[in-house]
Amino acid sequence: MSWPSYPAHNYERRKKFGIYLEPTEASRVWGLRVHGVGSFTSRANDISASGRVIDIYALVFVRAGSGFLRDRNGKDTSLNAGDVLVVTPGWWHLYNPDKSSGWATAWVLFDGSVAEALEQSGELKAGVLPTGPGDAGSKALEAILDGMIGLATHRADTQELQARMAAEMLGLLARLSDWKARQTRGGALDQISEAIKHVDENYPGDIDFDALLEKSGMSYTHFRRQFKTATGDGPQAYQQRLRVRLAKELLSHTELPVAEIGRQVGYQNAAYFSRVFRNRVGVSPAVWRGTSF
16 A cells, blocks of 8 residues: 655644544444544653553654653663554553654544454554554655644534544554555565555656566566555556545645646646546546545
8 A cells, every 4th residue: 555645734733732522422433533633742751650541542653753662561662753653442651752852743542443343353452563654654644643633623523523533544544554564464565565665656657667577577467467466456557546546635635626636646637637537436536526525
């Protein structure tokens, strides 16, 4: 799964900033409820030295700087820019920035049946995720959290907001799950990971698939089969899927004209972009914008 570029969000980033929501019982239907989002910039202790336990889930993303996570046995694990920390209900935790560097973090509090199922399956474990998502992943993860902060800042705490926040949280967890799988999955993905990575990082632009094929050292048939096994699509179709997905996000999160969004995702001809989008999604970009959250 790619980590697309997101538009910038124009809100004030304060040193310690949080918005706390009060999800209703009716919002349980979404399977994920967001209780709060925010960001910290600190050189002091964010959490008491005695640690704490909470009764919901939390995800903490280290934007910049460094710190540590301490377990019940007093063992410290370093936290650095790009790291993601997951807190589960009932889990004792203590984390704080290094006094010398300080840190900036973004966080979200959530619960729900989806989170519980992910924890039971082992997809959502307390602690630091084993490896970071890389620069592109970090930027996208930060932008998703910033987008959630922007939504909570500028919208009333209604069922509509709660539904949108649940959708954003589900997408965030899905991306983290996909990234985790990429770190551990073998087979076809190992053999063709460089080609997939190249498409993930460059899909809005022109991609020389012949060069990727040559670099892989595979035959065309084997290359395409392995690529489809790993992604679910052939190389060109995978690029198109990423472009359309980013187009959806730009349609939902910005007021850019449809033609400009088409150009940003790689289609210089607005009519062709609309045709590709309609074939993939079933409706035109304009209709998608009007019916999406």
